[in-house]
Amino acid sequence: MTLSVMMEPREAMAALTAPEGRRDPYAYYDAIRAHGNLVRIKPGLMAAVGHAECSRILREPRLLVQDAKSHDRLYPDWRSHSSLRGFTDSVLYTNPPDHSRMRRLMSGAFTPRRVAALEPAIVQMTDRLLDRVAELGGDGSPVDFMAEFAYRLPVAVIGEMLGVADDDQIWFRAAVEDVTVALEGISRVSRLDAADRAMDELAAYFGRLVDERRRHPADDLISALVEAHDAAGDRFTRDELVGNLVLLLAAGFDTTTHLLGHGLHLAFEHPGFAARLRTEPGFATGYVEETLRIAAPVHATSRFAETDVDVLGTTVPAGTKVLVLLAAGNRDPDRFPEPHRFDPDRPDIQPLSFGAGAHFCLGAPLARVEAQIALPRLLRRFPHIATVGSATYRDRLVVPGHDQLPVSLG
Numbered sequence: 326m327t328l329s330v331m332m333e334p335r336e337a338m339a340a341l342t343a344p345e346g347r348r349d350p351y352a353y354y355d356a357i358r359a360h361g362n363l364v365r366i367k368p369g370l371m372a373a374v375g376h377a378e379c380s381r382i383l384r385e386p387r388l389l390v391q392d393a394k395s396h397d398r399l400y401p402d403w404r405s406h407s408s409l410r411g412f413t414d415s416v417l418y419t420n421p422p423d424h425s426r427m428r429r430l431m432s433g434a435f436t437p438r439r440v441a442a443l444e445p446a447i448v449q450m451t452d453r454l455l456d457r458v459a460e461l462g463g464d465g466s467p468v469d470f471m472a473e474f475a476y477r478l479p480v481a482v483i484g485e486m487l488g489v490a491d492d493d494q495i496w497f498r499a500a501v502e503d504v505t506v507a508l509e510g511i512s513r514v515s516r517l518d519a520a521d522r523a524m525d526e527l528a529a530y531f532g533r534l535v536d537e538r539r540r541h542p543a544d545d546l547i548s549a550l551v552e553a554h555d556a557a558g559d560r561f562t563r564d565e566l567v568g569n570l571v572l573l574l575a576a577g578f579d580t581t582t583h584l585l586g587h588g589l590h591l592a593f594e595h596p597g598f599a600a601r602l603r604t605e606p607g608f609a610t611g612y613v614e615e616t617l618r619i620a621a622p623v624h625a626t627s628r629f630a631e632t633d634v635d636v637l638g639t640t641v642p643a644g645t646k647v648l649v650l651l652a653a654g655n656r657d658p659d660r661f662p663e664p665h666r667f668d669p670d671r672p673d674i675q676p677l678s679f680g681a682g683a684h685f686c687l688g689a690p691l692a693r694v695e696a697q698i699a700l701p702r703l704l705r706r707f708p709h710i711a712t713v714g715s716a717t718y719r720d721r722l723v724v725p726g727h728d729q730l731p732v733s734l735g
């Protein structure tokens with residue numbers, strides 16, 4: 326969709342938070358871009374839509390994530406919400422020195438070696454799930470790709486890494502669906518009842534698991550993090566440990582699920598590329614990068630300026646929150662010629678989809694590997710797979726995507 330009338334940034338931003346804008350935000354991102362790559366929306370609020378500006382902001386140490394201190398200033402009541410408290414104890418919502426301390430402890434668990442070691446298990450999990458899809462759809466019945474595959478693979482992978490039981494992976498979906506509303510922006514505090522309940526449930530679950538692993542360590546991520554906590558007492562508080570485990574679960578599959586959904590949807594729209602995914606070794610790498618670019622699973626994040634900060638010639642005044650619209654930066658025409666065209670052969674894609682700088686996604690190598698393994702195997706296994714009926718979409722601003730994507734196996 327293109328908007329024929331010039332819109333003020335404030336109007337475009339209001340439209341983005343309405344259901345239609347959430348469903349198809351790209352025209353509104355372009356409407357903001359018509360005013361510049363980093364623009365003022367209203368006093369105290371700016372939005373970045375340029376690739377260079379988003380990247381610069383995320384790498385600027387003086388632009389901070391909203392942490393407990395800034396929540397205290399802006400939303401005095403935030404501590405009454407366990408969902409906000411839980412995530413605020415995690416790496417995502419802390420600044421140095423707490424962020425650097427926790428990040429160091431967690432990144433040890435996401436080394437390229439650990440991810441590479443998981444690859445054979447990811448292949449096995451993919452094939453097991455494809456067997457199940459074949460059973461469900463073998464008689465011509467439609468199968469919901471999101472529920473039966475796109476959700477199950479990432480949760481099985483993060484479940485395996487964390488060391489949670491297979492039986493628990495099913496209830497995680499509803500709990501994570503509810504708890505991630507708290508990551509959609511603190512201004513939606515009125516909608517947090519279900520998020521709070523889900524956080525209480527997940528925190529109690531991981532709390533029990535932490536106690537169990539302390540008694541009986543295993544070769545999994547929870548045991549490694551418990552050890553990091555216990556090694557020097559003050560390295561991870563218990564709340565931080567639990568907050569980060571809930572974050573890993575939520576960030577670990579809510580996003581990757583939608584990468585898989587977007588990847589398959591794009592394959593349906595571009596049968597030529599789907600054919601190359603089936604046959605051309607190595608094509609999946611560029612395909613997944615371009616999927617991440619054109620259909621960013623995470624559309625936005627934000628940063629806060631405590632002092633005036635210059636970003637590529639534009640001042641972000643002290644006291645301003647900057648929305649970093651990653652999905653818009655991924656379609657910046659100054660960085661990507663014909664930005665709205667899906668082209669896995671583009672050179673040097675480098676999407677902003679995993680962020681940049683100190684908070685760069687810890688799970689990026691894992692998410693990439695999952696999609697690079699799963700999409701070609703799925704398309705090879707079901708050469709006549711096609712979309713049937715109507716897909717439905719989540720009504721989300723930050724992590725939109727398919728709710729249901731019914732397919733026939735042909």
Ligand code: HEM
Binds near residue numbers: 688
């Ligand atoms: C396609 C899948 C994924 C996408 C698009 C994605 C996106 C992102 C983005 C944009 C950020 C940075 C947020 C910011 O700077 O404010 C982030 C951070 C993070 N992601 Fe991911 N993510 C994905 C998968 C994963 C997976 C699989 C895991 C873990 C298993 C994970 C764990 C994390 C963690 C722990 C952080 C916080 C890092 C920090 O604050 O230092 N993510 N992710």
